[in-house]
Amino acid sequence: MLSAAEAIRQEVQAEKGLKAGLLRIGSFGPSSSLRLLPQLLRAFALRHPGVEMRVEEEADGVIAQWLVDRRVELGFVTLPEARFDTVHLASDEYVAVLPEHHPLAAQEAVRPRQLHRQRYIATSAGCGDEIAALLARAGAEPVELFRLPQVLSVLGLVQQGLGVSVSVRLALPDVWPGVVYRPLRPAAARHVGLAMLDQGALSPGARAFVEMARAQSIM
Numbered sequence: 001m002l003s004a005a006e007a008i009r010q011e012v013q014a015e016k017g018l019k020a021g022l023l024r025i026g027s028f029g030p031s032s033s034l035r036l037l038p039q040l041l042r043a044f045a046l047r048h049p050g051v052e053m054r055v056e057e058e059a060d061g062v063i064a065q066w067l068v069d070r071r072v073e074l075g076f077v078t079l080p081e082a083r084f085d086t087v088h089l090a091s092d093e094y095v096a097v098l099p100e101h102h103p104l105a106a107q108e109a110v111r112p113r114q115l116h117r118q119r120y121i122a123t124s125a126g127c128g129d130e131i132a133a134l135l136a137r138a139g140a141e142p143v144e145l146f147r148l149p150q151v152l153s154v155l156g157l158v159q160q161g162l163g164v165s166v167s168v169r170l171a172l173p174d175v176w177p178g179v180v181y182r183p184l185r186p187a188a189a190r191h192v193g194l195a196m197l198d199q200g201a202l203s204p205g206a207r208a209f210v211e212m213a214r215a216q217s218i219m
Contacts, residue, residue, distance in 0.1 A: 026075035112138035
């Protein structure tokens, strides 16, 4: 009901131009919150300074539920996502995260099977389930020593040589002392998009954000 009331209010404002309104966005982890969302928010704020934006961050699956519950009008999700209308924003890849002196660091790429029985630092962030499934399909069963929600915590333990990990490249800083990234082979891709319940029923603010995001799709 609140979402419908906000949409009506924005439609009235749209008659005078997009000068007001509230846009709620759900974001998951560094891939969207650090790599994709900031430039989109900045560009949107410059074009529509009167629209207030509120961003909440949670795991990928939670964002999807927030969309269903209408807690947010737009949300970043991993594609494909058949429940929603979506706009593709970026393509990403899974990489092995290794201590710089680890034997696998000497390779240009790593096969998931090579992580079998390796001391392993798992992530409980948004892509954690996808990574676990990827390793399982390859028959790799690493020895999980830690499970952490923050990518920087994972990097800190890898840096100390306490284990290896797997992450998505967009979630990682460009460089991290004592840590190297190696692509998985065969390549494993992940696609990130912006999702909404019904693109035809968006508020004017959300519609303008989606149009801008589609124009600025980066990868």
